[in-house]
Amino acid sequence: HIPVEGYLYSNEQGDRTTHGSGYTFDADEESLFEAANSFLPETAPLQRLRWLLTLNRLHESKGQWVEAAETLVLCAKTIIGAMLHIKNVWRASRYVLWYDPEKSLWIPTVGLGVEQGTGTERTSGTGRTKNNEKVMEFADYFLEPPGVFGMTKMKPRNKKSWKALDRPSVSTLCRMLTNVSKVAVRSYLEEGGIEELAFLKLEELLKQIMELVEDHGTTNKQQQYIGVSSSSSSGGGARDKFNRKQFVEENAALRMMSASLNGEMTKLAEQLLLVSEEDEVSTTHSQRERDLLEKQTLVREKKYYVRVLLLGKKPNRFIESTTIPTFLEWGSPSICRVSKAAVLWANGRIEKTSDSSKPSKLQGTLEERICAAFSQPLLLALSKELSIDSVLLCTQPPSKAMLDREGGNKTFLVVNLVHMDSSSLVFDKGNTSPKDGAWADGSKRFFFKSQARAQAQSEEAQIQTHTQRTTGLVELTVAKKFPCGLSRQRAL
Numbered sequence: 001h002i003p004v005e006g007y008l009y010s011n012e013q014g015d016r017t018t019h020g021s022g023y024t025f026d027a028d029e030e031s032l033f034e035a036a037n038s039f040l041p042e043t044a045p046l047q048r049l050r051w052l053l054t055l056n057r058l059h060e061s062k063g064q065w066v067e068a069a070e071t072l073v074l075c076a077k078t079i080i081g082a083m084l085h086i087k088n089v090w091r092a093s094r095y096v097l098w099y100d101p102e103k104s105l106w107i108p109t110v111g112l113g114v115e116q117g118t119g120t121e122r123t124s125g126t127g128r129t130k131n132n133e134k135v136m137e138f139a140d141y142f143l144e145p146p147g148v149f150g151m152t153k154m155k156p157r158n159k160k161s162w163k164a165l166d167r168p169s170v171s172t173l174c175r176m177l178t179n180v181s182k183v184a185v186r187s188y189l190e191e192g193g194i195e196e197l198a199f200l201k202l203e204e205l206l207k208q209i210m211e212l213v214e215d216h217g218t219t220n221k222q223q224q225y226i227g228v229s230s231s232s233s234s235g236g237g238a239r240d241k242f243n244r245k246q247f248v249e250e251n252a253a254l255r256m257m258s259a260s261l262n263g264e265m266t267k268l269a270e271q272l273l274l275v276s277e278e279d280e281v282s283t284t285h286s287q288r289e290r291d292l293l294e295k296q297t298l299v300r301e302k303k304y305y306v307r308v309l310l311l312g313k314k315p316n317r318f319i320e321s322t323t324i325p326t327f328l329e330w331g332s333p334s335i336c337r338v339s340k341a342a343v344l345w346a347n348g349r350i351e352k353t354s355d356s357s358k359p360s361k362l363q364g365t366l367e368e369r370i371c372a373a374f375s376q377p378l379l380l381a382l383s384k385e386l387s388i389d390s391v392l393l394c395t396q397p398p399s400k401a402m403l404d405r406e407g408g409n410k411t412f413l414v415v416n417l418v419h420m421d422s423s424s425l426v427f428d429k430g431n432t433s434p435k436d437g438a439w440a441d442g443s444k445r446f447f448f449k450s451q452a453r454a455q456a457q458s459e460e461a462q463i464q465t466h467t468q469r470t471t472g473l474v475e476l477t478v479a480k481k482f483p484c485g486l487s488r489q490r491a492l
Contacts, residue, residue, distance in 0.1 A: 024381035027327040041081030069187035092143040111135030174253040304338040309414040315385035336488040342373040418446035
């Protein structure tokens with residue numbers, strides 16, 4: 001298991017074990033996402049897929065199924081982008097300076113370090129050779145992992161028998177895209193309540209695939225025209241037959257892939273119809289039953305986001321000289337999605353039973369409970385370097401006077417709920433706005449109420465001697481529309 005936010009949700013009852021709090025603030029998601037974006041689908045899809053699949057496994061280990069599905073959608077788009085550029089894919093096994101030791105004299109020296117634990121240099125010729133082979137075999141596997149494309153393992157590297165992987169074909173990429181799409185749908189359904197989002201994402205992929213089929217046919221016609229011209233002058237048509245056969249196979253693979261996606265969309269449409277029928281049945285229940293069902297639906301379907309801000313005394317983890325980056329910048333707000341497990345805990349659906357020193361149920365309003373459930377792992381991580389009395393959890397940032405007075409001795413963890421729809425805040429509707437947290441469109445914009453902003457607006461209205469609604473509304477923007485392959489983003 002990968003340590004996640006200080007907890008591991010290890011069983012169906014929701015029991016937590018405190019573990020790995022030192023990893024809580026690591027920018028693991030951001031680092032993997034940035035590494036994937038360093039490679040283009042047209043030239044290096046294999047390397048891009050490696051990092052995206054690693055990010056997917058990280059999200060799965062954290063129970064972040066929406067982000068895991070979004071990462072797989074990025075994998076599908078990468079495969080689509082690579083379809084028409086297979087001949088341009090950069091491959092280490094085709095690069096002569098990588099596999100030929102006669103042209104690159106440094107290859108046999110890789111991995112020849114010192115004996116572990118002794119500090120003495122290796123002297124055995126056989127040991128040195130085996131060590132070099134192991135390191136180079138790992139490097140080959142890392143640069144071109146056979147498992148990513150479902151291929152057989154490469155032969156051991158040596159001068160005579162080392163064989164490169166076959167170039168990935170359109171048929172191979174189609175099979176891979178089909179598998180990735182199916183797993184993405186399962187991840188969406190694992191989160192629950194976002195069938196509409198999954199349907200829209202698959203519909204978008206299907207449109208790109210149909211455009212790909214059309215482009216593939218156009219490219220083949222151009223190649224056939226060039227082939228006819230060349231074969232009429234040379235008198236040979238064997239290559240033309242091979243090209244036509246290859247086109248038929250590739251076109252069939254593309255059609256089968258689109259048919260598979262259509263099948264997944266049909267399943268999602270049936271699921272959406274089922275949810276709609278359940279809502280219609282609920283109208284026949286009593287008012288109390290309808291209220292209970294509405295609350296359960298709200299928990300299931302609505303996705304919550306929080307604004308996180310750290311102020312005051314810095315622990316050692318946030319000193320600028322540290323080598324491991326953090327996903328939070330000190331003094332700068334970030335928007336984070338609240339995990340499903342934290343929402344269930346806040347709503348009393350699961351209880352925290354592993355630590356008897358803390359209450360099993362959270363107290364306060366729904367917003368306060370959600371913020372408290374999200375903050376627990378962060379508080380646990382901060383308490384490893386600071387005394388628990390010096391860390392204060394609050395939903396509004398401290399005033400400038402208080403920060404100047406106590407900022408040298410205390411750390412302020414500010415966590416408050418943010419909303420996609422501002423109307424629920426302007427008209428004091430609480431958390432019941434049907435638009436707020438909707439997944440169909442997603443959003444880059446989030447809103448929250450600031451007491452300091454409301455007070456400033458009120459004072460300004462009194463000075464100007466006219467009536468003005470003092471909403472105290474603050475808008476934040478992130479770079480990528482939520483949901484995306486990241487569960488948190490810095491506010492711009």
